[in-house]
Amino acid sequence: MPDRVDKRALSRALETGPFSAALRLAVQSSGLSLDRVQARLRERDVRLSKTALSNWQSGRTQPERASSRQALTALESVLGVPPGALARLVGPPRPRGRWVRRGPGDMRPDQAWARPDGLARALARMGATPETIRETARVAIHTFVDVGADRSLLSVRYHLVLRATVDGVDRYTAAYRSDRPSPTEIADTIGCRLGRRRDDDETGFLTYELLLDEPLAAGELTTIEYGMRFGGPHEERYLSQRVGCETRLVTVGARFAADLPTRVYHRRTASVADPGGEEQELRVGLSRSVRLVVADPPPGIYRLAWDWD
Template sequence: MVTDDRLRAALTTGPFSLALRLALRASGLSLDRVQYRLAEREVPVSKTALSNWQSGRTQPERAESLRALAVLEEILGLPERALSALLGPPRPRGRWLTRAPNDMRADQAWARPDGLLRTLDSLGTTLAAVDRMSKVSVQVVCVVGADRVLHRVEHLVVLRAEQAGVDRYTVAYRSDLGEPEITAMVGCRQGRRRGDRETGFTTFELLLDRGLDAGELVTLAYTMAPGSAELYHSQRVGASTRVYGALVQFDSGALPVRVYRRFQSSVGETGCAEIDVRLGAAFTAQHVESDPAPGIYRIGWDWD
């Protein structure tokens, strides 16, 4: 019998990764121990696969994996099909098909991912739950004033619900120069907010008017006000994103000597080329990509 309230709720609503993670935690078994018990019953599963299942990076799809999942439910003391009932259809494969919302692990996407995980945990959620909504398109407008301060970052995003009932979108922002304010929202309202001063993370929820059907699209707009002398804006782009665009608008009284764009496949990649971006007549610079590769896109500027 399942007695943990969060686990009971996850087994009802999903997603699979969250339910598995909570079930493992409730069992008190390490991944090594679970792997050993599966091997004892002649349904071996690698520790990496178990880790990927609970993080949401992959899910059991092949026949041998589904057989192992049935045994895993017994090992964790769960009812029959408690976990397998949460599995969606097999994930399509290939660049031009719908893919997992985010191809990067937290440690690949962010410096100091421990801060992100702490803020999510304080919201009672996980990275797997964040991926219940994926970005189909993202357009960002950064406005830099005459004082060289990044006054606002306007976001316009098209999101797709990856499962039924999704009613919120979780946004993560990291800066070493202070927490941003949320100054305007369209199509949503601000929910809970958490910060981690040690790592500079701010995580907040944007609440929708209603839960979405699986596959349903929605457009949201929100504006963040960093109010700090940032020298760039970086955007994490996942495999589901079809259009990415970033535009920076400068005050005519304070024009940078250089604007550039840069792409990193992960935060640990070094030696990435910086490509100059020309400033337009309206004192704007922009970078737009169609079907962008998953990774980190930065548009930055130098004053000296």
């Protein structure tokens, strides 16, 4: 009999994703083995291999073919989750072709973000896709957040070194997500200017494009800077930076205006479903700031976090 902890965890995963974690918890909560799941799908004239189910649970693959996505309807019924609960967590199909090949361990949208459906919607509203994001490789990423006297996030500053992966790149497309969204202004741009931006209020996604001063040929480098300012209380006690296999240097830092936190630490995870490795403590310097600097970082999510309690 599934326990209550599984039910609560499943409810959260169905709300926030990713698909792989939600499916894994749905299977555990159902009390069915993969053999029994496969047998019940066959009773509904749905053919789905155990290997496919296992790969979906681990995040190695996702339902991409039309037949696989259609099978999700039957799978939701077998596992006893609401209709569409799993299907809406599936990110867009993975890109194909030589120019979009990624390195080992690089993340798909459903591995990099909770609720990748919100990312896809927000990008679509400005005529873009996750493929658009890959037109610029981030060779170096420097991210710095200011924390106010009320412990709210005031602003985030980005300094990026970009490399074009195709000819004619004239913009940088990016995304930001918060569980506690507040009015956000993108300003103080250098080497670029703000183009279109779209929000997905349901999932807290903001997608935006920064128009480059000059278009780039494939392989050409440029740098841009810009800031994000938050117009209301925004007390998140961490800053996360997603890093792909093309990044050679990543910096994540924070500065505290008043009370210093009792603890600052960092942790890397391979995906949103990964519990991550051991937390490592960092010291706040005399300038009331702290930085995490990693050269040749493995792909993943790098989180800098702090506590006052």
